[in-house]
Amino acid sequence: MTALTSSTQPTSTDPATSARPATPSDQRPKRRRKRYTEDQVTLGRVVLRMAAGFVVLIIFVIPYLIMFFGSVKTKSEIRSVDPTYFPTEWHWENYINMWSTPETPLVQNLISTIVIAVFATLLVLLVALPAAYYTARFRFPGRMVFLFLVIVTQMLQPAVLTSGLFRQLSFFGISDTWLAMILVNAAFNLSFATWIMHSFFASVPKEVDEAAQIDGAGRLTVLFKINLPLVWPGIVTAIVFTFVACWNEFAASLVILSTAGNQPLSVALTKFVGQYETSWHFVFGVSIVAIIPVVVLFMLIEKRLVGGLTAGSVK
Known part of the structure; x- marks a missing residue:
């Protein structure tokens, strides 16, 4: 009986604990930290990258938009005291009139640019491809010296050697010809193409060649x-780099090509800039036309580039 009574009695508590009043921190509800899921974090990164890419795109596109809007304006509107970004009237006839201007024969200039750039690029590939493969696969005496001399030629620019190139080409009787500029452009882009392809050939294991030879x-x-x-x-x-370099080459073409019809677009563009007056609407129009082939090249090359990245793993 005594044991039962003692078990039913309430347990004593600490007087200090029971006498302490509740503090505001005890009454405040606990906040739960908001945990972001992995999908939300990934979505946020994608949005930030897209926003950054859009800002960069706007920065690079704005000059081209200004150039495009200028190509459909009149000369007086471009030289106005209070110019506007958007044309008041769209003069699409500028793209037609610029081909018949007395300053330079733009049709022949466009043909010259295409012929020089295409054949110079093909010549570079014809020479640089076996050279890069051989230097990457074989060890021969003077190999490092050869590669060093190849990269040293990148330090020499056509603008520095124009006078010497002109005298040399005149000696062989090919100055002021497409052949002269094809050789010059190929020579000054050969070293870069060789080094680029050499590094790619060197990254392929030699066992691949040995297995194929077996x-x-x-x-x-x-x-x-x-x-x-x-x-x-x-x-x-x-x-890509060879074609763009040949397409935009200016210094050597200005000195070596004296006939207006043989000059590329980069040189013909300067004919619209006079001492007292400049036809800015034609300058902008020719610049837009000169950009189009390069943009088309990149569009065609993009699929080939992706296919080349995965070709080795598929085969």
Whole structure:
């Protein structure tokens, strides 16, 4: 009986604890931290990247938009005291009239630019491709010296050597010709293309070549059917940089090509800038036309570049 009574009695508590009043921190509800899911974090990063890319795009596109709007304005509107970004009237006839201006034959200039850029690029690929493959696959005496001399030529620009190039080409009787500019452009872009493709060929294991040779493939078969699909991104890079450099070349063309019809668009563009007056609407129009082939090239090359990146893993 005594034990039962003692078990039913309430337990004593600490007087100090029972006498302490509740503080505001005890009464405040606990806040739960908001945890972001992995999908939300990924979505936020994607949005930030898209916003940053959009800002960069606007910064790069604005000059081209100004140039485009200027190409459909009149000369007086461009030289107005209070010019506007958007034309008051759209003069699309500027793109037609600029081809028949007395300053320069733009049709012939466009043909010259295409011929020089295309054939110079093909010549660079024809020479740089086997050179890059050989230097990447074989160890021969003077290999490092050869590669060093190749990269040293990048320090020499056509603007520095124009007088010497002019005398040399005149000696061979090919100055003021397309052939002269094809050789000059190919020579000054050959070293860059060789180094780019050399690094890609060197990244391909030699065991790939040895396995193909064991199966009976010759050296040319190994180069074109085995290595080229693996190094296609390097070839595309060499094509793009070589073509753009040849397309935009100015200094050597200005000195070597004296006939107006043989000059490329980069030189013909200066004919609209006079001492007392400048036809800015034609300058902008010719610039837009000169940009289009390069943009088309990048659009065509993009798919090839992606295909080249995955060709090695698929095969």
